[in-house]
Amino acid sequence: MTEAGVLLQEEVLISTKDVSLENIRAAREVVYRILKPTPTMKYPLLDAELGARVWLKHENHLPTGAFKVRGGLNFMHHFAAAATHSGVITATRGNHGQSVALAAQLHSIPATIVVPFGNNPEKNEAMKAYGARLVEYGRDFDEARVEVARLAETENLRFIHSSNEPHLLNGVGTYALEIIEALAGRGEQADAVFVPIGMGSGLCGVITAFRVLSPQTKIYGVQAETAPSYYLSWKAGKVINTETADTFADGVATRAPSEFALEIIQNGVDEIVLVSDDEIRDAIRLLWRTTHNLVEGAGAAATAAAIKLRERLKGQNVVSVVSGGNLDSATVSQIFNKQ
Secondary structure, three states: OOHHHHHHHHHOOOOHHHOOHHHHHHHHHHHOOOOOOOOEEEOHHHHHHHOOEEEEEEHHHOOOOEOHHHHHHHHHHHHHHHOOOOEEEEEOOOHHHHHHHHHHHHOOOOEEEEEOOOOOHHHHHHHHHOOOEEEEOOOOHHHHHHHHHHHHHHOOEEEOOOOOOHHHHHHHOHHHHHHHHHHHOOOOOOOEEEEEOOOOHHHHHHHHHHHHHOOOOEEEEEEEOOOOHHHHHHHHOOOOOOOOOOOOOHHHOOOOOOHHHHHHHHHHOOEEEEEOHHHHHHHHHHHHHHHOOOOOHHHHHHHHHHHHOHHHHOOOEEEEEEOEOOOOHHHHHHHHOOO
């Protein structure tokens, strides 16, 4: 069976209507059995740098170092109840894979994770530490998914796409509720929220919650200039694949957008902003200097975009989603030794 065949097999009964505020609230009941809400915090030095009131959503403080674990927990809760396959399988650059591995381990479900050759070695080790079988295949995330399709068919494994899964998106959307509630508790509302785009689950969750509960908030997706597949698709109104996704920010290095996620994004995002790798590196250094949080490339992309639009955002309440902190040691050295 081809990769497309696996996708059709799993998606045939789902709809974007399955991603909803009601289902995000239900997912919170599941997610909070394991996790606590992450902080939404302001830092005076960061405010001064951007000329705005900047709120960081610290998904980098989760056990796997990234937001994806919320979706993994909700998905695996429902999968364990159905028990339709012999195990689960996915392709990843790391954060989604850690989410699947941890959640599968909690339910004693065998998990296979396929990563491209040259993937972040520390993320690889983390996935194995959660009990997953790690398979290396292909030159990037999208080629790794080809091997996922083969193994899914031959070993009766449930393919978990990183965005074409309503249970996963509803789980991820729980962080959007936390942002809205944290600001409301201080008598505030977000004027703008910036969300990095890998396969789009984080942005879909934010759109679903904010468009109902905080409709005045402008929602910005963020991609790397050298991995602009969602940006191009958003502009064209249809899925546009790219030949390469050449960015050090592996969490946003995808070439083939999800049609499922794109439908939600097209109907809810205000703008998608492109940032360069240099701008992302600058944002990593700025976040370290002003908040002492070490953030991975994808996690700093939202702040990089807010910096890029700082003139537009002056004096506003701006939320920047720090989606992850899984920066490997070699990259840390390169970023901080080249200032």
